[in-house]
Amino acid sequence: MATVLITGTNKGVGLQLTRLYAEAGNKVIACCRNPDSADELKALEGDIEIKQVAVGDDASVAALGSDLSGTPVDILVNNAGAVGPAMDQQTLTTLDSAGWLEAFNVNTIGPVRVMQALLENLRAADNAKIMTVTSQYGAMGFDMPAVYAYSTSKAAVNKFMKLAALELGKEGISVGLVHPGWVQTDMGGPTADLTPTESASGIIDVIANMTGSGFWKWNGEEHVW
Numbered sequence: 218m219a220t221v222l223i224t225g226t227n228k229g230v231g232l233q234l235t236r237l238y239a240e241a242g243n244k245v246i247a248c249c250r251n252p253d254s255a256d257e258l259k260a261l262e263g264d265i266e267i268k269q270v271a272v273g274d275d276a277s278v279a280a281l282g283s284d285l286s287g288t289p290v291d292i293l294v295n296n297a298g299a300v301g302p303a304m305d306q307q308t309l310t311t312l313d314s315a316g317w318l319e320a321f322n323v324n325t326i327g328p329v330r331v332m333q334a335l336l337e338n339l340r341a342a343d344n345a346k347i348m349t350v351t352s353q354y355g356a357m358g359f360d361m362p363a364v365y366a367y368s369t370s371k372a373a374v375n376k377f378m379k380l381a382a383l384e385l386g387k388e389g390i391s392v393g394l395v396h397p398g399w400v401q402t403d404m405g406g407p408t409a410d411l412t413p414t415e416s417a418s419g420i421i422d423v424i425a426n427m428t429g430s431g432f433w434k435w436n437g438e439e440h441v442w
C-alpha cells in the first residue's frame with residue numbers, strides 16, 4: 218500500500234481523495250490549513266494522519282518537510298486551490314492585484330513549494346508520482362475569457378510541472394496534471410456536473426495509470442495543453 222500526501226483535505230475533492238485512498242488501505246497524510254475545524258476529515262476512518270499546512274506559506278510548508286524527514290512518499294496530490302479575487306475583480310479591465318498575487322501564491326507556488334519540500338521523500342519511494350489538480354481554465358487550448366487570475370495561475374503551474382516532469386522523469390518520478398471536471402464543491406457550486414466522489418475516484422484512477430508525464434481529465438482522457 219502507498220503513502221499518499223494530499224493538500225486541501227478538509228472539504229471538496231481533497232476530502233474525498235483522502236477518504237477513498239484510506240478506504241483502499243493506503244496511508245494518507247492529509248494536509249489542511251485548519252485541522253481544528255476539519256470535522257468531516259477527522260471523522261474519516263483509516264490510516265489518516267492530519268497535518269496543519271498552509272500551502273501559501275513558506276515556513277508552514279518547510280515545517281512539513283522537516284516533520285516528514287526520512288518518510289518515503291509514494292504519491293503527492295497537490296489539490297489545494299483557490300479561485301482568487303471576486304469574479305468582477307479578475308476580468309479584462311479590472312485587477313485586484315493583491316488577490317491575483319495570492320491566487321498565484323496558492324495555485325502556482327503552493328504546489329511547487331510542497332513538491333520541493335518533499336522531493337527527498339518522493340525520491341525515497343519507488344517510482345513516486347506527483348499529481349497536481351489544475352483546471353481546464355489553465356489550458357492554452359481552452360478559451361473562456363473569465364477568472365483571469367485563476368486561469369493564469371493554473372496555466373503557470375501547468376508549465377512548471379511540465380518542465381519538472383522532464384527532469385524528474387529521469388529519476389523515475391512521474392509528474393502529471395489533472396482537470397477534476399466541474400465538481401459540486403464550494404468552488405464549483407451545487408449545479409456542477411460531478412460529485413466530489415466521482416471526481417476523486419476518477420483522479421485516483423488517472424494517478425494509478427500514470428506513467429511519465431501528461432495532462433488529463435478526471436475521466437482519463439488526455440487534456441489539451
Ligand SMILES: NC(=O)c1ccc[n+]([C@@H]2O[C@H](COP(=O)([O-])OP(=O)(O)OC[C@H]3O[C@@H](n4cnc5c(N)ncnc54)[C@H](OP(=O)(O)O)[C@@H]3O)[C@@H](O)[C@H]2O)c1
Nearest residue numbers: 225229230250272296297298299352399400402403404405
Ligand atoms: N470544483 C471545480 O469545479 C473545480 C474545477 C477545476 C479545478 N478545480 C480545482 O480542484 C481543486 C480542489 O478544489 P475543490 O473544488 O475541492 O474546492 P474547495 O471545496 O473550495 O476546496 C479547496 C481546498 O483548497 C484549500 N485552500 C484554498 N485556499 C487555500 C490556501 N490559501 N491555503 C491552503 N489551502 C487552501 C481549501 O482549504 P480551506 O477550506 O482552508 O480554504 C480546501 O481544502 C482546486 O485546486 C481547484 O482549483 C476545481
